[in-house]
Amino acid sequence: MACNSSSCQSNCYKNDEEYAEDSPSLTDRKLSTSTNGQQNLCVKCKANQPISSASAGAGAGADDAHFCYGCFRRNLYGKFRLSVTSYSMITPSDNVLVAFSGGPASSVALQFVHEMQHRAQKNFDASKDRSLPVFGVGVAFIDESAVYPDASEKVDDAIREMKLVVSKLTPPMKQLHVFPIENIYTSDSIEGKDRLTKLLDAVNDATGKEDLLLHLRMLALQKVASENGYNRLILGSCTSRIACHVLAATVKGQGYSLSADIQYVDARWDIPVVLPLRDCTAQELNLLCRIDGLKTLQLPNSPPAGINGLVSSFVTLLQEENPSRECTIVRTAGKLTPFHFNRIPEISDCTVPLATRRRQKRYNLKPMESMSSESFCPLCNSPLSNSDLSSSNKPESCQSSRFGGACCSSCRFQILPKDSSSMEHFYLSLPQQMVARVKHGSCDNSSMLRQQIQDCLLSDSEDET
Amino acid sequence: MGGLGVGTTSQLQKGGGEGGGVFGGEAPFPEWPQTYQHRRSWGSGGAGGAKLSLSKGKGVQHEECSFDSESSYGYGHGGNIIHGGSSSTSTSDYGYGHGQAHSNPYPYNYPPPMCNNGSHKLDRDVAVPPALEPSKADGGSRRHEGQEGGARLCSLCDQKRAALKRPKTLEQVTSHPFEFHFFPHLEQEFLPLKPLLVVIIVPFGWKKICRECFYKVFEEEIHQVIVENQLFKPGERVAIGASGGKDSTVLAYVLSELNRRHNYGLDLFLLSVDEGITGYRDDSLETVKRNEIQYGLPLKIVSYKDLYGWTMDEIVKMIGLKNNCTFCGVFRRQALDRGAALLKVDKVATGHNADDIAETVLLNILRGDIARLSRCTSITTGEDGPIPRCKPFKYTYEKEINLNQICTYAYFKRLDYFSTECIYSPNAYRGFAREFIKDLERIRPRAILDIIKSGENFRISTNTKMPEQRTCERCGYISSQKWCKACVLLEGLNRGLPKLGIGQAEALIMMAERK
Numbered sequence: 015m016a017c018n019s020s021s022c023q024s025n026c027y028k029n030d031e032e033y034a035e036d037s038p039s040l041t042d043r044k045l046s047t048s049t050n051g052q053q054n055l056c057v058k059c060k061a062n063q064p065i066s067s068a069s070a071g072a073g074a075g076a077d078d079a080h081f082c083y084g085c086f087r088r089n090l091y092g093k094f095r096l097s098v099t100s101y102s103m104i105t106p107s108d109n110v111l112v113a114f115s116g117g118p119a120s121s122v123a124l125q126f127v128h129e130m131q132h133r134a135q136k137n138f139d140a141s142k143d144r145s146l147p148v149f150g151v152g153v154a155f156i157d158e159s160a161v162y163p164d165a166s167e168k169v170d171d172a173i174r175e176m177k178l179v180v181s182k183l184t185p186p187m188k189q190l191h192v193f194p195i196e197n198i199y200t201s202d203s204i205e206g207k208d209r210l211t212k213l214l215d216a217v218n219d220a221t222g223k224e225d226l227l228l229h230l231r232m233l234a235l236q237k238v239a240s241e242n243g244y245n246r247l248i249l250g251s252c253t254s255r256i257a258c259h260v261l262a263a264t265v266k267g268q269g270y271s272l273s274a275d276i277q278y279v280d281a282r283w284d285i286p287v288v289l290p291l292r293d294c295t296a297q298e299l300n301l302l303c304r305i306d307g308l309k310t311l312q313l314p315n316s317p318p319a320g321i322n323g324l325v326s327s328f329v330t331l332l333q334e335e336n337p338s339r340e341c342t343i344v345r346t347a348g349k350l351t352p353f354h355f356n357r358i359p360e361i362s363d364c365t366v367p368l369a370t371r372r373r374q375k376r377y378n379l380k381p382m383e384s385m386s387s388e389s390f391c392p393l394c395n396s397p398l399s400n401s402d403l404s405s406s407n408k409p410e411s412c413q414s415s416r417f418g419g420a421c422c423s424s425c426r427f428q429i430l431p432k433d434s435s436s437m438e439h440f441y442l443s444l445p446q447q448m449v450a451r452v453k454h455g456s457c458d459n460s461s462m463l464r465q466q467i468q469d470c471l472l473s474d475s476e477d478e479t
Numbered sequence: 480m481g482g483l484g485v486g487t488t489s490q491l492q493k494g495g496g497e498g499g500g501v502f503g504g505e506a507p508f509p510e511w512p513q514t515y516q517h518r519r520s521w522g523s524g525g526a527g528g529a530k531l532s533l534s535k536g537k538g539v540q541h542e543e544c545s546f547d548s549e550s551s552y553g554y555g556h557g558g559n560i561i562h563g564g565s566s567s568t569s570t571s572d573y574g575y576g577h578g579q580a581h582s583n584p585y586p587y588n589y590p591p592p593m594c595n596n597g598s599h600k601l602d603r604d605v606a607v608p609p610a611l612e613p614s615k616a617d618g619g620s621r622r623h624e625g626q627e628g629g630a631r632l633c634s635l636c637d638q639k640r641a642a643l644k645r646p647k648t649l650e651q652v653t654s655h656p657f658e659f660h661f662f663p664h665l666e667q668e669f670l671p672l673k674p675l676l677v678v679i680i681v682p683f684g685w686k687k688i689c690r691e692c693f694y695k696v697f698e699e700e701i702h703q704v705i706v707e708n709q710l711f712k713p714g715e716r717v718a719i720g721a722s723g724g725k726d727s728t729v730l731a732y733v734l735s736e737l738n739r740r741h742n743y744g745l746d747l748f749l750l751s752v753d754e755g756i757t758g759y760r761d762d763s764l765e766t767v768k769r770n771e772i773q774y775g776l777p778l779k780i781v782s783y784k785d786l787y788g789w790t791m792d793e794i795v796k797m798i799g800l801k802n803n804c805t806f807c808g809v810f811r812r813q814a815l816d817r818g819a820a821l822l823k824v825d826k827v828a829t830g831h832n833a834d835d836i837a838e839t840v841l842l843n844i845l846r847g848d849i850a851r852l853s854r855c856t857s858i859t860t861g862e863d864g865p866i867p868r869c870k871p872f873k874y875t876y877e878k879e880i881n882l883n884q885i886c887t888y889a890y891f892k893r894l895d896y897f898s899t900e901c902i903y904s905p906n907a908y909r910g911f912a913r914e915f916i917k918d919l920e921r922i923r924p925r926a927i928l929d930i931i932k933s934g935e936n937f938r939i940s941t942n943t944k945m946p947e948q949r950t951c952e953r954c955g956y957i958s959s960q961k962w963c964k965a966c967v968l969l970e971g972l973n974r975g976l977p978k979l980g981i982g983q984a985e986a987l988i989m990m991a992e993r994k
Binding site for chain 1 (some may be wrong): 841844847848849852911918919922923925926932935936937939
């Protein structure tokens, strides 16, 4: 469900200082609330005080908070639940892994998933036949101290905190997987660190480096999930984050693949990735963390640089001007045609309850055969447009340049080193999974090419006649 | 133009073939030096680079000057552009033998008419951006003749005095100034952008070029875009949307020049819209009227007052400064079409450049307008409508490789243009987008073209519900609703309920019909 601007406006909780004094919508609303005489009541239940006055010290906006705590929380959880059920992100037989960074968004995601699981557990315990199992939940933290060596102590502290947080989220018990990012290499940890540093150092562009790290993080999460038997990966990407991605991808020339990244479900990975917080804004999540006292951790990740930094400050600016702007951006991008993999693969298993299957059918997207693309960029795993494909079909002699040719144009520009010797180094430092993507891809390509020229090829039998 | 090799290279043959096909048989650019046919500077080296940031003439000058001091290049304050000293004489020796229009280059014979608001004088000081102005104060010290030893001759024709410099990033690319380099990875990347569309001639490795060669490079780039996209057909009547600003003035000049040179066989007209903004449009229209004489193009002015009975001044008086751009934009769009219909033209050409289009892409995303998002990047729009529009400057960067092409062109050609921001200044959020694009351009020049590329590649399903095209029941103009937006807004104005026209068209139409 895309949030429309009206509902979003009423749900956006913002700090005082984030509102410009002359914001017209704000003054309008001020007027309307004061004339209604309901200034001090929640707009929904009309019984309790809105958050702002209830917890004045918490820093919630004075005028813009319309819900009382209970309604606000229910509303937020409702959005989460709606996307989980609508897109059948979690079914009873699943084993889901929550990607946890310690930030507000993933904290809320973890909290909500826990609540859902807790409820399912209660139902399970109460039911007689115990036919519906309770889905399993695990937590993954990707330790990037190899990339930021100065901060390894802080990361250790953070991990200690996380263990505490996760241990409190019971019952049922959840396992925390701490995965050092250098473990994406199959080799031992020291060598992995070395290769990782080399890989990142080979990238000159600040934005490119950041994006590459993001792709590596996803690789790591996928690895944790598949090694530990999870079948869903839950990310805490919120509306604000996705809005930034929409603009950043546009600026980087990734218009074609953009629609793949911003859907609720992204099953192009081995373990499908789901975004249940897609309709919640960062402001809402921050507020919930604050008033729920959820422990958020500040990790030493450097603030976004280059294009990404520029985009995020631009979006912040726009959001200040109009509190529903982020929603509008995500809604626009949501109108782009998704890919065939933007849905959970159909369940044919008869053991799954019929209701689940029916619901899945209803919400799942219609497959769009004509617009599907089967080749992906080995670095960012984004689907390649026809134009990218046609440019990559040139036969290349050496492996590294073949790899370069298989990448999307955006990665080629911002990530791949320009001169051939550093490209060679870069290629050698790549994790195996990325290199392997090309090998698969090239097979696909040649078979695809063969199909295209099928009519012109003479088979042996034809030759005789 | 002696000294230029009559370069019939493969590139010329290609250009000639296509140009001849479209425009009737004449070799398109017989005097072209041996250049390699190449795409524009898709990858001009990423971040960094000299920051010669010239104002767009759309009113953000004051923010621009700061970049100059950041310039990491050794070219000093003026960025890449070196001023050729006695510049007043060197403009007229350029020409292809039919230069009556531009031999009358600058409004010296026009005593600068006084502007009503007094703050802008229509003379060189205004028309020429500050960074380009050969300032006496920094004259000798800022020049770089000594830097590379004396003779500053154009590295293309080797005869004329060089007047421009290209950035060092390009100099490092090739060792030999006449060797034209081919970058396979860049070629590949944007080849599919639009098949064979952006074939633009960028001679790599020039260090310094003279004005004449710069003109030619610039003009031939536009020519290539026109030919490759078949923007015009011989015998067509084409109106150039002329605001008097920099982009449209350069467009009018270049189009009339190319029309003559390459026998496009077009009947060109200038078409201006008079919004009725005192202190802004009246002054810029004076510029357009001078252009009419300078370029010998017939001018048609359509005014809001005549078409709608309202001037923008009156509208602003009624509705205030909020939302006035909505009225102006809706009315202008229709006014252009109506003016075009009055002129009986087949096409309208507008001076939108790459930056404008990138900005439009972003704004459509911010606004949630998927229908416009899908069509705003095409070089020709409205082909199913009565009068299509095209944007020959679609691929013309404001700053191409740190060289503000349009601005430089207008400056050296001494084109007569008007540069003031509209006094009813635009809404904040378009301003945000423009600032954002400028910031982007600073850290990654190719971001502009990447945005356009994204805009072209967005997966917008053909069966996405698009507004159905109808005709307005009132005025017959194309519309997606019962009434066109202009009629709705106008009805609101005439009823004294202008706000209704913006938000609640339905209510307004019902009100009108009940009567």
